[in-house]
Amino acid sequence: MITKKSAFIKQIAFYLNSSDYQQAYSLSKEFVSLFPSEMISHYFLAKSAYWADQLEEARLESRKAFNMTTAPDDIAACAVLSSTIYYRLGEYSKGYEILKTASKAKCTEEMEQLMFLFSLALQDANQAMAHIAELHRMNKGVAEDFMARFLKSRSRGAR
Numbered sequence: 001m002i003t004k005k006s007a008f009i010k011q012i013a014f015y016l017n018s019s020d021y022q023q024a025y026s027l028s029k030e031f032v033s034l035f036p037s038e039m040i041s042h043y044f045l046a047k048s049a050y051w052a053d054q055l056e057e058a059r060l061e062s063r064k065a066f067n068m069t070t071a072p073d074d075i076a077a078c079a080v081l082s083s084t085i086y087y088r089l090g091e092y093s094k095g096y097e098i099l100k101t102a103s104k105a106k107c108t109e110e111m112e113q114l115m116f117l118f119s120l121a122l123q124d125a126n127q128a129m130a131h132i133a134e135l136h137r138m139n140k141g142v143a144e145d146f147m148a149r150f151l152k153s154r155s156r157g158a159r
Contacts, residue, residue, distance in 0.1 A: 005040070008027065008031040008034075008035075012024050012028055012031065012044045012048065015027065016048065016051065021048060021052045024044075024051065024052070025051075025052040025054065027048075028044045028045040028049070031044060032045045032061075039069045042061045042068065043061075043062070043081065045057070045061040046059075046064075046065055046081055046085070050062075050081070055085060055088060058085045059085050059086070059089065062085055066098070066102075072105045072106035073106065076105070076111060079101070079102030079103075080110055080111060080114065082098050083095035083099050083118070092118050095114075095118055096119070096122060099111050099114055099118065107138075109138055113135060116128050116135065
């Protein structure tokens with residue numbers, strides 16, 4: 001049995017990187033039971049549950065992790081994970097709101113990309129354009145690459 005927090009983190013990360021989601025999920029459940037007051041244990045359970053298609057548990061655990069953190073980088077990471085789960089669940093307004101809330105602490109390029117996608121899902125073209133403009137301001141190269149990939153994926157879907 002693993003008892004050190006760092007050992008859990010390394011092993012779960014290994015399983016996630018190896019696409020062994022069931023192992024990551026099982027180990028993450030054990031991690032949370034041993035370290036219930038640690039944000040990272042809930043974050044890894046949420047991430048593992050997401051990849052193991054346990055979306056309701058992923059939603060619950062990602063919110064726990066989000067609510068436990070105060071560090072801007074952790075807030076951003078939890079918001080990205082939570083919003084991705086909400087997107088898969090078709091709950092676009094909730095996903096967008098968590099990103100907007102988290103962006104007050106720290107806004108990353110990935111968050112702007114996601115807010116662009118959520119804006120489109122919510123059929124708010126003006127807001128989507130505002131997020132692309134902000135992404136372009138943050139990093140012109142990332143914005144151009146993102147839009148090229150987005151437009152390419154849209155053209156493949158139209159065929």
